[in-house]
Amino acid sequence: MSVVMGVRDEENADAGDSGQVVCTLAEGHYFHGVAALINSLARAGFKGTVVVGYRGQLPRWLGDIERGPTSHSYTVTPAIRLQVVEVTGPWHLNNCKPHFIGRVLFELHRHAELIYYFDTDIVIKQPWEIFARWARSGVVLVLDVADSYMPPDHVYRREWQALAARQNRDCRAVTGYFNGGCVGIDRSNAEFVSVWSALMEELERDGADMGKMKNFTSKPEFSRMDQDILNATIMATQAPIALLGYETMGMFPWIGEVMPHAMWHHKPWKRNYIVDALRGYPPGRVHLAFWEFVDGPIRPFNNFELSRKRFQVALGRIIGLIHTRSYRDL
Numbered sequence: 152m153s154v155v156m157g158v159r160d161e162e163n164a165d166a167g168d169s170g171q172v173v174c175t176l177a178e179g180h181y182f183h184g185v186a187a188l189i190n191s192l193a194r195a196g197f198k199g200t201v202v203v204g205y206r207g208q209l210p211r212w213l214g215d216i217e218r219g220p221t222s223h224s225y226t227v228t229p230a231i232r233l234q235v236v237e238v239t240g241p242w243h244l245n246n247c248k249p250h251f252i253g254r255v256l257f258e259l260h261r262h263a264e265l266i267y268y269f270d271t272d273i274v275i276k277q278p279w280e281i282f283a284r285w286a287r288s289g290v291v292l293v294l295d296v297a298d299s300y301m302p303p304d305h306v307y308r309r310e311w312q313a314l315a316a317r318q319n320r321d322c323r324a325v326t327g328y329f330n331g332g333c334v335g336i337d338r339s340n341a342e343f344v345s346v347w348s349a350l351m352e353e354l355e356r357d358g359a360d361m362g363k364m365k366n367f368t369s370k371p372e373f374s375r376m377d378q379d380i381l382n383a384t385i386m387a388t389q390a391p392i393a394l395l396g397y398e399t400m401g402m403f404p405w406i407g408e409v410m411p412h413a414m415w416h417h418k419p420w421k422r423n424y425i426v427d428a429l430r431g432y433p434p435g436r437v438h439l440a441f442w443e444f445v446d447g448p449i450r451p452f453n454n455f456e457l458s459r460k461r462f463q464v465a466l467g468r469i470i471g472l473i474h475t476r477s478y479r480d481l
Contacts (some may be wrong), residue, residue, distance in 0.1 A: 163397050171199035171283060172263045174255050176244050177271050182210035183420035183451045189227055190447030191274035198230040198279075202259065203239040212451045217468030234259070242361040246377050248331065249347035249384075256341055263338065267291070270332035272413040273400070274444045281409075282335060283336035289391035290343050291335030293410075295378070296397045298328035310372035310385035314353055320346070322386040329385060330400065331378035332412050340390045347384040354380055393442045401437040411440035420451075420460075433471025434464050 165289065173192060177185045182205075189201055195361040197257055216225040216233065236259070238247055248268060256266050265286045269275075275282070283289045294300075302308070303324040312322045336343055355361050359373055366374055373379050398407035400414075413419050416427060419441035424434050446457060 170262075170264045172199070172202060172255060172260050172266045173199065173272050173281075174204065174266060174268050175200040176204045176238065176247060176251060178206040178244055178361065179208075180269045180418070180420060182212075183445070184222075184273075185210070186212060186447075186449040186451040187274050187419075187441050187444045188269060188271060189231065189449055191235065191276070191444040192229055193228050193280065193448055195275045195277065195279040195282075196442065197275075199263075199419065200232045200234055200260065201227070202234045202236060202255050204236050204244075204247065206238055206244060209235060210451065212449055216449065231448075243364045245331075245364045246351060246361050248334075248458065249344055249351055249380075252334070252336070253344045253348055256336070256344060258339070265337045267335040268333070269410070270412065272418055272441075273332055273410050274440050275410055276440060277409045284435075285393045285395075286335040286337045289393035290340050290385075291330045291333065291338075291393045291395065292381075292385070292386035293333050293395045293399050294397045295330040296400075296402045296414075299397055300326060301328040301382075302326060307379075308386065310370060311379070311386060314350060314357065314380075315383055315387035317353055318349060318387075320387040323389065325382075325386050327394070329378075329382055330397070330412075331381050332376075332400070332414070333410060334381070335393070336442070339345060343384060343388050343390045346388050347381060350380045350387065351377065351382055354383050401435075401440070402450050406465040408436065408440075411437040413437050413441055419443075424460075424463040428467035428474070431474055431476025433467045433475060439464065 175188060177184060185203055192201065213225060216227060219225050219232055223235050227233050238244065238245070238251060252266060252268050255264065258264055260266070265283060267282060267286065282291070302315055303326055315322055354373060359376070360368070364376065366376055395409070396407065397403070399409040400412035401408045416432065419438050422438070427433070442461055445452065452460065
């Protein structure tokens with residue numbers, strides 16, 4: 152295995168394993184998203200540990216949070232503990248998802264009953280108990296906006312099946328293509344994580360450059376790397392699936408919004424909303440959700456920065472009332 156999860160085990164193996172854990176991966180400016188995600192979890196009533204796998208420097212806002220019982224833990228609220236774990240190795244951080252989830256589930260929090268992984272550009276808008284209930288019924292997955300209803304005989308699946316066959320795994324028929332931004336797993340379905348990790352390693356042996364987030368020089372069936380292998384894992388296991396539609400991530404206006412996912416344009420904390428609005432792309436509800444939750448127990452922006460950005464969002468919305476471009480115009 153070429154990916155290594157570097158961590159000082161004696162400091163990070165928490166004595167207080169929580170029943171429910173959320174994890175994510177971040178580096179650089181993506182810690183702004185981590186702050187909003189944790190704030191949204193606090194408002195949703197989450198009680199447990201948030202584990203952040205990171206590279207590079209830790210964010211400045213950690214200095215404003217009370218230290219926990221170890222040098223790598225922090226108390227965000229009385230109900231939420233934050234734990235940071237350094238991730239090393241040559242793989243792109245995005246490709247480390249299954250190994251990191253496995254590290255949290257099998258080593259750092261061996262007594263956790265369930266674990267959710269969320270990308271850092273997601274915030275939670277529904278009560279946490281709903282998420283916990285869903286995970287008890289199967290592996291929680293969300294349809295991707297691209298190839299949402301990929302049929303069982305789609306040509307990509309033939310390559311995924313061949314990859315799984317190298318590990319002597321039979322594949323089931325699956326309809327749909329699933330987003331890698333949210334995966335919820337009850338411990339009874341923990342094998343799903345192990346299979347996902349093993350297939351990622353098989354992809355590396357197949358010649359894929361795991362140092363990239365997307366690989367357009369290899370086979371198109373594996374261009375989306377971790378997400379394609381996630382879909383291969385769904386085929387190669389018998390774990391029950393708890394499926395959500397792409398409207399869950401805010402891809403359809405006003406309906407079914409559960410975990411807004413800012414996957415379009417620049418990330419909310421990097422986006423110039425006024426310029427984008429003048430180009431015909433005003434901020435939508437997914438981006439509004441980020442700025443709703445960025446102010447909470449964790450504050451990655453000072454008052455001036457937050458007010459300035461919210462003003463830009465509001466102005467962008469006003470511009471959008473008179474000038475909006477359809478994606479079909481691209």
